[in-house]
Amino acid sequence: MNENQNEIQNENQEQSQEPHKHFLTLHISHKGQQKTLHFRIRHAVAVCAATVFLVGGSVCAVGAYQKTKTDLHTSKEQLLETERERRKLEQRAELLETENTEYTENIDALQNKTTELEQKMNEIESVKEDLYHQITNLDESDSSASLDLTAMTSALAPTERTEAAAPTFTTLVSTSYNKASALSTHLDKMSLLMDETSISFSAVADTVTYLAALSNAPSGWPVDSRTVSTEFNPSADPSISDGRKHYGMDISTQSRIIPIYATASGTVVTAQYHSEFGNYVVIDHGNGFTTLYAHCTDLNVAVGDKVKKGDTIAxxxxxxxxxxxxxxxxxxxxxxxxxxxxxxxxx
Incomplete structure (x- = not known):
């Protein structure tokens, strides 16, 4: 007992002698024994530093974890968005491929149609040239004595053509863009050619109509005589010839029996005797024209006969x-x- 007290006193003396060496002193009793733990200032500083380091590290770790988690979530969203865009692009690509296939097929069909059209236009041009040659070979007696065939056929003259009848359609390359460009160029050429052909055939139509009218219209004298004994006088004008009503013209042949000629091509519709006209002939020339030749001695034609201009009919x-x-x-x-x-x- 005295010994323990002495130890305590000694320790108290030591502590009083070194007041700054210990920051904290703990006395622990265990099974009748006492132990003393001394914590110095450096121990407290070390514990505080360790605590600060541990807490700071934990805070940094938690912050890094949260940032990583956020970045991971953002990356996942971006990945999903990218996947959605990829699917959209795939669908768009499939749609474009389908449209491109249809587009190419349509262009091919148009190419075939334009080729056929060009062939038809070449055939039409050939027909026009044939018509031109036929008209230039017409005899002047088949139309009008005053008809200038050279002037009439100028509208039908063939135009200068490159490579004669060779197709102008350029073979199209495989890409849709070049196909479309080539097709557009060719359609422009076809449009120009159609305009030229339209103008040309308008002239052809006018010329043919004019020639048809001329070929059907009576022209010239029906006999080889120019002596008119009675003029045309449907109103019975007393100042014309003998003043009596007269729907034709009397051409005297001075007692000569000479041929009577058809003054235009046509079909005989009447060839008979009449108490007033005597032997007479009526010819239908078409386009509303008819001619009558009366007081004939002989008739050289019968009903239904086809005659040409200049044929002897009576x-x-x-x-x-x-x-x-x-x-x-x-x-x-x-x-x-x-x-x-x-x-x-x-x-």
Whole structure:
């Protein structure tokens, strides 16, 4: 007992002698024994530093973890968005591929159509050239004595063509863009060619119509005589010839029996005797034109005969109500009497 007290006193003395060596002193009793633990200032500093380091490290670790977790979530969202965009692009690519296939097929179909169209236009051009050659070979007697065939056929003259009948369509390359470009260029050429052909065939139509009218219209004298004994006088004008109503023109042949010629091509519709006209012939020339030749001696044609301009259809005479050998000549257009003088042409 005295010994323990002495030890405690000694320690107290030591502590009083070294007041700054210990920051904290703990007395622990265990099984009747006492132990003393001394904590110096450096121990406290070390514990505080360790605590600060541990807490700071934990805070940094938690912050890094949260940042990593956030970045990971963001990356995941970006990845999902990228995947969605990729799928959209794939779908768009498939759609474009389908459209491109249809587009290419349509271009191929258009190419075939334009090629066929070009062939047809070449055929039409050939027909136009044939028509041109046929018209240039017409005899002047088949139309009008005053008709200038050179002037009439100028509208039909063939135009300069490159490579004759060779197709101008360029073989298209495989890409859709170049196909479309080539097709567009060729369609422009086709449009220009169609415009030219349209103008040309408008001239052809006008020329053919004019030629048809001329070929059907009576022209020239029906006999080889220029002596008119009675003029055209449908209104019975007393100042014209003998003043009596007269729907034709009497051409005297001075007692000669000479041929009577058709003044235009046509079909004989009447060839008979009439108490007034005597032996007479009526020819239908088409386009509303008819001609009548009366007081004939002989008729050289029958109903239904096809005649050409200049064919002999009868001979002059004085049959029917006539006072001398002549040719009574009438022209009607759509049932209206015409003055034959207007159709004689140059004498």
């Amino acid at each position: 001979t002059t005479g004085s049959t029917g109500m006539s006072t001398g050998v002549h040719c009574h000549y009438e022209i009607q257009l759509n049932g209206v009497y015409q003055n034959p003088r207007d159709y004689l042409g140059e004498e």
